[in-house]
Amino acid sequence: MATQLYFHQSCVEHDPGRGHPECPERLRAVMQALETEPFADLQRLEAPEIDLAEVETNHGHDYVKTIMDNVPTEGRVYLDPDTSMSPKSAEAARRAAGAACSAVDAVLAGAARNAFCAVRPPGHHAEASQAMGFCLFNTVAIAARHARKTAGIEKVAVVDFDVHHGNGTQHSFQNDADLFYASSHQWPAYPGTGRVQDTGVADNICNLPLSPGEGTDAFRRGYRDRVLPALRKFNPDFLIISAGFDAHARDPLASLMLTTEDFVWVTVELLRIARDCCEDRVVSCLEGGYDLNALAESAAGHVRALMTR
Numbered sequence: 389m390a391t392q393l394y395f396h397q398s399c400v401e402h403d404p405g406r407g408h409p410e411c412p413e414r415l416r417a418v419m420q421a422l423e424t425e426p427f428a429d430l431q432r433l434e435a436p437e438i439d440l441a442e443v444e445t446n447h448g449h450d451y452v453k454t455i456m457d458n459v460p461t462e463g464r465v466y467l468d469p470d471t472s473m474s475p476k477s478a479e480a481a482r483r484a485a486g487a488a489c490s491a492v493d494a495v496l497a498g499a500a501r502n503a504f505c506a507v508r509p510p511g512h513h514a515e516a517s518q519a520m521g522f523c524l525f526n527t528v529a530i531a532a533r534h535a536r537k538t539a540g541i542e543k544v545a546v547v548d549f550d551v552h553h554g555n556g557t558q559h560s561f562q563n564d565a566d567l568f569y570a571s572s573h574q575w576p577a578y579p580g581t582g583r584v585q586d587t588g589v590a591d592n593i594c595n596l597p598l599s600p601g602e603g604t605d606a607f608r609r610g611y612r613d614r615v616l617p618a619l620r621k622f623n624p625d626f627l628i629i630s631a632g633f634d635a636h637a638r639d640p641l642a643s644l645m646l647t648t649e650d651f652v653w654v655t656v657e658l659l660r661i662a663r664d665c666c667e668d669r670v671v672s673c674l675e676g677g678y679d680l681n682a683l684a685e686s687a688a689g690h691v692r693a694l695m696t697r
Contacts, residue, residue, distance in 0.1 A: 391695045392503040393427075394487035395419060396435040399507045402480035402540050404472050405464055409641060409678040410522040418674065421684040422691060429695065431500065435487035435507060443485060443525055445533045446560055451517040455481075455524055467519040479508055481524040484673070488531035491671040492626070496538050502659075502670040504631075504691050510675040512554030513579060514628050516557065521552065521579055527673050528628045529560040532567055535626045542566055544573055545624035547615065548573075549654055550632020550675040551642040553582030557630065558593055563592035570615045570624040572607060573597040574635070574642050594618040603637065603645030611654060620661050625669070627662045629655075632675030635685035639679045651686045655693040668697065 400412045410600065443452050459463050459478045482506035491503035511528060513521030532544040545568040548554045548563070552575040553573045558581065561567040565588075573582050575597030582595045596610040619627075633651060635644040655672075662670045672694065677683035 389489065389501040390429055390431040392491060393430040393432050393691070394435045394491055394503060394505045394507065395432070396483040396487070396507070398436070398476050398479045398483055401476035402509055403474040403476070406407065406520065412679065413680055414683060415506060415508050417516060417680040417684040418687045422506065426433060426692060430545065433490070435505065436481040436490055437479060438486035438489060439484045442489060442534060443482070443514070443530055445531045446526055447516055454518065457618055465546065468578055471522055471524070472518050473524070476682055477509065477524065483507065483545035484509065484511065484527045485525050485530045488527045488671060488673050489534040492531050494534045495593070495669050495671060496535070496541065502668065502694050503672065504696065505603045507675040510632070512550060512557050512675050513550055513552070514556040515559045521554060526560060528555045528630050529557050530675070531628055531671065541625045543568070543622065543624045544626045544628065545570070545622055546630055547658055548630035548632070548675070549564065549621060549635065549651070550630055551630070551639065551644055552578055553595070554630055555579045555581040558582070558586065560570040562586070562588040562593055565592055568592045568624060570594040570596070570612060570619060572598060572615065574598055574600060576646050577642055588680055591618070591629040592622065598644055600643040601645060604650055605651055606649060607646055608653065611657060616657055616661060620665065623665050623682040625666050626668055627670045629658060629672035630675045631687070631690055633674045633677030633683050635681040636677070636679060638682040641678050648682070648685045648689050652689040652693050656691050659680065659693065670694070
């Protein structure tokens with residue numbers, strides 16, 4: 389079985405505007421890195437456009453209708469000062485969620501070893517009824533609910549190493565004991581959520597705030613001491629990764645000091661737990677990362693770890 393790679397051109401065509409950090413060049417940089425010889429064995433698939441009924445399992449009909457009704461035919465519509473839609477944005481968000489759900493199905497069917505969804509816009513800030521932080525639909529939350537439709541999949545975990553806390557994922561998971569969310573993130577930083585004290589209804593939320601300037605030692609120690617034991621205790625049937633690479637030392641939007649090797653390390657550690665707990669069932673979805681070279685290097689290291697697990 390191969391590692392699958394999901395992508396669609398509409399995810400490049402989502403255009404937040406000139407000078408916006410969540411730019412189309414991000415995905416071009418990732419895909420260019422994954423077109424080199426070490427990634428020749430990736431199984432490349434087109435991200436399908438998800439049925440809106442699937443999106444509504446996490447967001448609700450009224451919110452989804454509002455998003456779809458406000459897609460512009462030209463120019464941009466702003467949902468908040470940082471989050472906008474261009475004519476291709478809704479399709480891109482639907483294909484991002486479609487990629488994640490299709491990847492879940494492929495891994496569960498044994499058609500893929502694991503999968504990486506090279507998609508945008510990111511999703512982890514999108515709450516049930518609010519777009520924010522560059523995010524329209526919460527891709528990983530939709531995929532987690534999709535996974536639970538499969539017999540034998542009751543408990544799904546999301547681990548998020550984006551530098552910003554995934555408030556939307558925590559919001560979707562915190563009252564469901566069979567959904568687990570762990571996040572390492574800079575504190576203080578946008579969106580101002582992700583306290584250690586937030587533990588969910590059944591210790592199913594695990595937050596690892598890191599101070600500005602902290603790097604490899606604090607990150608790896610926090611995962612060894614808190615995140616990985618909490619994930620193992622939860623014992624998921626499926627693992628989804630919110631793979632943001634903006635905790636890299638070169639990223640302009642935050643000030644953690646991680647290296648490309650740190651993202652490889654945490655990927656390997658997560659895969660070890662997936663091997664022990666959930667039969668290697670892993671799907672990863674791109675979130676943030678705004679220095680193009682650091683993003684491309686880190687995403688490539690992450691995918692290479694998925695391929696060689």
